[in-house]
Amino acid sequence: MDSLGSMSVFVQVAETRSFTQAARLLGVSSSAVGKSIARMEQRLGVRLFHRSTRSITLTAEGALFLERSRRILAEVEAAERELTEAAATPRGKLRISLPQVRGLLMPVLTEFMRAYPEIELDVDFSDRMVDVIEEGFDAVVRTGKPEDSRLSARLLGHYRLVLVGSPQYFALHGIPACPAELNHHACLRHKFCATGKLESWPLRHLPGEPEPLLRAPLVSTTIESLKHVVHEGLGIACLPDFMVRESVEQGRLQRVLDDYLEHRGSFWMLWPSSRHASAKLRVFIDHMSARLFPAPRVEPAGDVLPTGIRARTR
Numbered sequence: 001m002d003s004l005g006s007m008s009v010f011v012q013v014a015e016t017r018s019f020t021q022a023a024r025l026l027g028v029s030s031s032a033v034g035k036s037i038a039r040m041e042q043r044l045g046v047r048l049f050h051r052s053t054r055s056i057t058l059t060a061e062g063a064l065f066l067e068r069s070r071r072i073l074a075e076v077e078a079a080e081r082e083l084t085e086a087a088a089t090p091r092g093k094l095r096i097s098l099p100q101v102r103g104l105l106m107p108v109l110t111e112f113m114r115a116y117p118e119i120e121l122d123v124d125f126s127d128r129m130v131d132v133i134e135e136g137f138d139a140v141v142r143t144g145k146p147e148d149s150r151l152s153a154r155l156l157g158h159y160r161l162v163l164v165g166s167p168q169y170f171a172l173h174g175i176p177a178c179p180a181e182l183n184h185h186a187c188l189r190h191k192f193c194a195t196g197k198l199e200s201w202p203l204r205h206l207p208g209e210p211e212p213l214l215r216a217p218l219v220s221t222t223i224e225s226l227k228h229v230v231h232e233g234l235g236i237a238c239l240p241d242f243m244v245r246e247s248v249e250q251g252r253l254q255r256v257l258d259d260y261l262e263h264r265g266s267f268w269m270l271w272p273s274s275r276h277a278s279a280k281l282r283v284f285i286d287h288m289s290a291r292l293f294p295a296p297r298v299e300p301a302g303d304v305l306p307t308g309i310r311a312r313t314r
Helices: 002-016 019-026 030-044 060-086 102-115 167-173 179-184 223-231 241-249 279-291
Strands: 049-051 056-058 092-098 119-125 139-143 151-159 161-165 187-190 236-240 254-256 265-272
Touching (some): 056 060, 092 279, 102 119, 151 279, 161 241, 187 223, 236 241, 241 254
Parallel strands (some): 092 119, 092 139
Antiparallel strands (some): 161 254
16 A cells, blocks of 8 residues: 555646645645655656756656556545445436336336335436437436447347237238238338338348338337237237237237348447446446346256146247
C-alpha cells in the first residue's frame, strides 16, 4: 500500500505541477511530498519531473507513468466502491426501456420488484431506437447486435421467428407445404412503428423462385395483437418462438414451414459504459440475464418418468 500512497502523491504533483499545492491538497508538508517523489524516482531508476525554480514538468517517463498510475488508482477506487456498495441494499430509481414483448418481460420484472422492493422502476415500452445516454436511460433491452461503442452490453438470450396458425384455421384453409402456397393464405403482418415498413418473413427461397405475395388482412405495430388474432383462427402470423411456445405445446397453435425459415435473433442488455455501475443497476442486469432466458433443465440420463407423463422438448 506504500507504493499506492506514493503513486497517489505522484499523480497529485503531476496534475497540479506544484509540490506545494499537492501537499496542501494531500494535507502533508511540501518536504514530505518532495521526499516521496525522490524515493519513487530512486526506486524506479528514472527521473519523473524536470525541476526548475519556477515550475516542474513531466519527463517522457513521467508522462508514461502518469497514464498507468491513473488507471491503477481508478481500479483500486472502483474495487473499494464495489465492496462498499455490495454491503448496501440496492435502492433508488432505474429508468429503463424495453421492447413491446410484455408477455416475455413482465413476469421477470415482477419477480425483480418482489426481490428488490426498494428499487423504483420507470419503464418505457417502445420498439424505437433510443439514445441510451442522451435520453438518460440507466439500461435498455433491445434485439440485434449492439454497435454503440459508448455502451456496455450483455447477451440475454436467443430466439427464432416461427410461422404459426390455429388448428381451426388450417382445418378450413389447409397447411402450406412450401412458401409459394402462402399466396393463398391470410398472413397477419407486423409493421415497424418508427419506419412504417412491414417486417419481412425470413423465408428461404429456391433459386429463381419468386417471393410469395402475402395477403395481409391485418397489419399491426404490435406483435401481441397478432398473437391474439392468430389464436382466433384468422390467419398465419410470424412470431417469436418464446411468445407462442406454450400455445404450441398445448396444441392451440401449430408451427408450419419450419424447414423454410432462416432466422436467429438475440436480446441484449445495454447500459452506459462506466467503471462504477451502481448496485441497483448491477442487480437488475444480473436478474434479467439469469431469468429472461433461463437455461433449460436437463433431465439426468436414464431417468424413468411416471406412467402417462411425457418429457417435453423445446
